[in-house]
Amino acid sequence: MRSPVRLAVVGMTVLAIALGIGRFMLTPLLPLMQADAGLSLIGGGWLASVNNIGYLLGALLCAALALPQRTTLRLGMLLVTLGTLGMGLAPSLALWLLCRFVAGVAAAMLMVHGIAWCTAHLRTHGRIGLESLLYSGPGIGIVVSGTLVAALHGGGLDSARWWLLSGALCAVVTVLTWRTLAAPGQTPAASHVRHESGPTWPLVAIYGLFGFAYVIPATFLPLIADAQLHLPALREWFWPLYGVATVLATLLLGVLPTVRSNYVGLAGCCFSMLLGTLACLYWPTPTGLALGAVLEGAALTPVVMFTMREAAVLAPRDPTRLIGALTAAFGIGQIIGPLVAATLASHRHGFAAPLELAGLATLAALLLALAFARRHRSRVPAPLT
Numbered sequence: 001m002r003s004p005v006r007l008a009v010v011g012m013t014v015l016a017i018a019l020g021i022g023r024f025m026l027t028p029l030l031p032l033m034q035a036d037a038g039l040s041l042i043g044g045g046w047l048a049s050v051n052n053i054g055y056l057l058g059a060l061l062c063a064a065l066a067l068p069q070r071t072t073l074r075l076g077m078l079l080v081t082l083g084t085l086g087m088g089l090a091p092s093l094a095l096w097l098l099c100r101f102v103a104g105v106a107a108a109m110l111m112v113h114g115i116a117w118c119t120a121h122l123r124t125h126g127r128i129g130l131e132s133l134l135y136s137g138p139g140i141g142i143v144v145s146g147t148l149v150a151a152l153h154g155g156g157l158d159s160a161r162w163w164l165l166s167g168a169l170c171a172v173v174t175v176l177t178w179r180t181l182a183a184p185g186q187t188p189a190a191s192h193v194r195h196e197s198g199p200t201w202p203l204v205a206i207y208g209l210f211g212f213a214y215v216i217p218a219t220f221l222p223l224i225a226d227a228q229l230h231l232p233a234l235r236e237w238f239w240p241l242y243g244v245a246t247v248l249a250t251l252l253l254g255v256l257p258t259v260r261s262n263y264v265g266l267a268g269c270c271f272s273m274l275l276g277t278l279a280c281l282y283w284p285t286p287t288g289l290a291l292g293a294v295l296e297g298a299a300l301t302p303v304v305m306f307t308m309r310e311a312a313v314l315a316p317r318d319p320t321r322l323i324g325a326l327t328a329a330f331g332i333g334q335i336i337g338p339l340v341a342a343t344l345a346s347h348r349h350g351f352a353a354p355l356e357l358a359g360l361a362t363l364a365a366l367l368l369a370l371a372f373a374r375r376h377r378s379r380v381p382a383p384l385t
Contacts, residue, residue: 002180004121004122004125004127004130005130005133006180007118007121007122007180008118008122008127008130008131008133008134009133010118010177010180010181011114011115011117011118011119011134011137012133012134012135012136012137012140013137013173013176013177014073014076014077014110014114014118014137014177014181015110015111015114015115015134015135015137015138015141016137016138016140016141016144017077017080017110017141017170017173018076018080018106018107018108018110018111018114018137018138018141019107019111019137019138019141019142020137020138020140020141020142020144020145020243021080021084021103021141021145021166021169021170022080022083022084022103022104022106022107022110023051023055023103023104023107024141024142024145024218025084025145025163025166026044026047026048026051026100026219027146027218027219027220027221027222027239028145028146028149028150028222028239028240029149029159029162029163030044030219030220030222030223031222031223031226032149032158032159032162033159036158036159037158037159037160039093041223041342041345041346042342042343042346043093044219044338044342045219045338045339045341045342045343046093046097046339046342047093047096047097047100048100048215048219048338048339048342049334049335049336049338049339050097050100050101050104051100051101051103051104051107052104052215052331052334052335052337052338053101053104053331053335054100054101054102054103054104054105054106054107054108055104055105055107055108055327055331055334056104056108056328056331056332056334056335057104057105057108058104058105058106058107058108058109058112058327059108059111059112059324059325059327059328059330059331060324060328061105061108061109061324062108062109062112062113062320062321062323062324062327063112063321063322063323063324063325063327063328064321064324066320066321067109067113069113069116069117070181070182072109072113073109073110073113073114073117073181074174074178074181074182075106075109076106076107076109076110076113076114077106077110077170077173077174077177077178077181078106078174079102079103079105079106079109080103080106080107080110080170081167081170081171081174082102082167083099083100083101083102083103083106084099084103084163084166084167084170085163085164085167085168085170085171086098086099086102086167087099087100087160087163087167088160088161088162088163088164088165088167089160089164108327108331111327112320112323112324112327113320115134115304115308115323116318116319116320116323117181118134119131119134119308119312122134123312129254130254131254131305131309132250132251132252132253132254132255132305133251133254135250135301135302135304135305136246136247136250136251136301137301138246138300138301138304139243139244139245139246139247139250139297139300139301140243140247141243142239142240142242142243142246142297143240143243143244143246143247144243145166146239146240146242146243147240147243149162149239150237150239150240200314200322200325202263202368202369202371202372203307203310203311203314203326204325204326204329205329205365205368206266206270206307206365206368206369207303207307207326207329207330208329208330208332208333209333209361209362209364209365209368210269210270210273210299210303210330210333210361210362210365211329211330211331211332211333211334211337212332212333212334212336212337212358212361213273213277213333213337213358213359213361213362213365214273214296214299214300214358214362215333215334215337215338216337216338216340216341216354216355216357216358217276217277217280217292217293217296217355217358218242218296218300219337219338219341220338220341220342220345220351220354221238221239221242221280221293222238222239223351224280224289224351224355225238225289227350227351238289238290238293239293241290241293241294241297242293242294242296242297242300243297244297245293245294245295245296245297245298246297246298246300246301248298249297249298249299249301249302250301250302250305253265253302253305259306261373262306262307262309262310262313263306263310263369263370263372263373263375264369264373265302265305265306266303266306266307266310266365266369266373267366267369267370267373268302269299269302269303269306270299270303270362270363270365270366270369271366272295272296272298272299273295273296273299273303273362274359274362274363274366275295276291276292276293276294276295276296276297276298276299277292277296277355277358277359277362278292278359279291279292279295280292280293280296280355281352281355281356281359307326308323308326311323311326333361337358340354340357341354341357341358344357
């Protein structure tokens with residue numbers, strides 16, 4: 001039997017590939033693609049949004065169909081690898097759009113089934129505390145990819161070579177995790193299942209609003225830094241900082257006492273995101289943008305963790321399809337966000353309006369989370385032993 005720590009590390013790695021490369025590798029490479037490939041801001045918005053469309057469709061597929069778990073995880077890893085390599089080989093925007101679409105579908109498959117697969121094993125072993133290691137995966141992916149791009153910027157690698165390097169990394173990770181991903185997910189026995197009740201729509205709405213709000217700075221943070229500071233040498237470093245904050249906040253939650261309600265945790269994430277957005281908007285200095293990146297990054301994967309914990313409470317027998325529905329709501333927000341932000345930024349000649357819109361969406365999610373936090377006590381899935 002594989003150890004829970006090993007399973008958590010593999011789950012973390014799957015999420016790191018899914019979001020760190022499949023979803024967000026475009027963010028640190030967007031300025032470079034504009035410089036050496038002639039990509040426009042609108043074109044960058046389309047690349048982000050078509051990736052989000054793929055993410056949405058992949059999530060809907062997982063929500064609608066009972067897909068075989070090990071096959072879905074392995075296929076997802078292969079598709080992220082192919083889509084990323086294709087970005088380095090494709091010669092046109094049309095083919096880039098296809099590659100980012102494929103990577104988006106695969107990222108959703110990995111997120112939905114990776115979370116369901118790993119958390120089921122951790123619950124079966126009574127090691128829910130290792131969830132913080134699992135959910136640190138996206139932040140680790142962001143840190144590794146973003147730091148490499150920032151540290152080696154100007155070192156002779158153009159955007160195409162960066163995509164090829166990222167695809168090669170995906171291929172290596174796929175080989176290393178292939179056998180472990182064959183471990184079947186654990187379905188809790190009926191006698192151990194806690195039957196909870198409650199509406200799912202507030203959770204879906206909060207998650208969807210957050211998806212719209214966070215994706216604007218998550219997609220354009222280097223460009224926002226460049227536009228506000230006019231310091232190209234610094235712009236790539238704000239994205240790794242975002243990832244570091246994500247990792248540290250997620251690991252910290254693993255050692256802190258459990259919050260009394262998952263909705264309290266969601267409210268805290270929304271509040272952090274709101275403060276970070278306001279810092280980027282109204283404090284346009286290196287310190288202000290760094291603080292904004294930290295506050296926004298600190299909310300990213302904790303909001304996923306609290307949402308998925310609540311999903312496990314609402315659907316304790318098998319939350320895979322609810323996770324798919326939540327991921328789809330998140331994806332809808334992510335589709336709209338980059339296109340709206342890029343269009344507003346082009347017409348308004350700046351990112352103030354997109355950030356204001358992100359702040360309003362975050363505020364709505366915060367108020368909804370606070371409203372339901374009052375109705376729920378601590379509802380973290382119990383270990384199944």
